[in-house]
Amino acid sequence: MSKVVLITGGSSGIGKSIGEFLFDRGFVVYGTSRNPDNYKESKFPILALDLKENNTIVESVQTIIKKEGRIDVLINNAGAGITGPIEEIPETELKNNFDTNFFGPINVIKTVLPQMRQQNDGLIINVTSIAGYMGLPYRGVYSASKGALELITEAFRMELKDFNIKMTNVAPGDFATNIAAGRYHAPLLEDSPYKRPYGNTLDLMNAHVDSGSDPNLMAKEVFKIINTNNPKVHYKVGEFMQKFSIVLKRILPDKVYEKLLMNHYKL
Incomplete structure (x- = not known):
């Protein structure tokens, strides 16, 4: 029997690549989007779901259960980028990012x-995200929301053992997607004390995404995980140095690692 897969944010980028990869291999795939009418040409159905609106989560899950009778795999992929000096990011945007990257995925899991x-x-x-393993300058809120999801997964895994429900994290590095277009950017203010370093870091981040890896690497990793009897707690997918940066953080003194990050971002 084909496995039924729900992918949040399955209309574009990494989610779309994963969905098409699984669909082509016989999985029953459902994706989600806040605006599903924009994706009528999708290979698989796109359901209306907004991570900040719990009723849409419930409706999407109930739709799949009613039609398929089960959900075998949930891929919590939908998320939002955010950049800026933490001091200058409005509190509403801080909360909005956590609603999308942390509370939203938890609510989908609960459902x-x-x-x-x-x-x-x-x-x-x-x-x-690999960014969730470290506090990155001018991406601190994104690092924090993704890092929180990493940690809560560790706890969730242990709580779900008795029910034969498995959970894991997959942390991508920079991939060639349209994530930068949907990212919240704190404006580059002329009178900001952060104008020069934030501007330089923003250019560097966008360049990394533009030259990022093929999203199909994520699709292949997810496919392998689905076919693994006992998934690991954490997976990392991306360029060698991005994955190696996590190892360096583990073994280097904190200030040495901080200096490496500051040199990388030319701060």
Whole structure:
């Protein structure tokens, strides 16, 4: 029997690549978007879901269960970027980012868990970020929201052991997607004390995305995880140096690692 997969944010970027990869291999795939009418040419159905509107989460999950009778895999992929000096990012944008990157995925998990528990089977894959392993300058809010999702997954895994429900994190590095277009950018203010370093860092971040890896690398990793009996707690996907940066953080003194980051961002 083909596995039923729900991918939040499955209309573009990494989510779309994962969805098409799985669909082409016989999976029953459902994606989500806040504006599904914009994706009528999608290979798989796109349901209306806004991570900040819990009723849309419930409706999407119920739609799939009613049609398919089960949900085997949840891929929490939808998320939002945010950049800027923490001092200058409005509180509403701080909360908005956590609503999308942290509270939203948790609410999707909570909504699918009763069905997975009834099945006595399920897999939840949370797409986080390599940025979630370290506090990056001018991406601190994004690092914090993705890092929080990484940590709560560790706790969730242990709580779900009794129900044969597995959970894991997949942390991508920089991939060639349109994430920068949907990112919240704190404006580059002429009179800001952060104008020069923030401007330089912003240019560097955008260049990394533009020259990023092929999203199909993420699709292949997710496919392997789905076909793994006992997934690891954490997976990292991306360029060698991006993945190696996590190892360096683990082994280097804090101030040495901080200096490496500041040199990288020319701060």
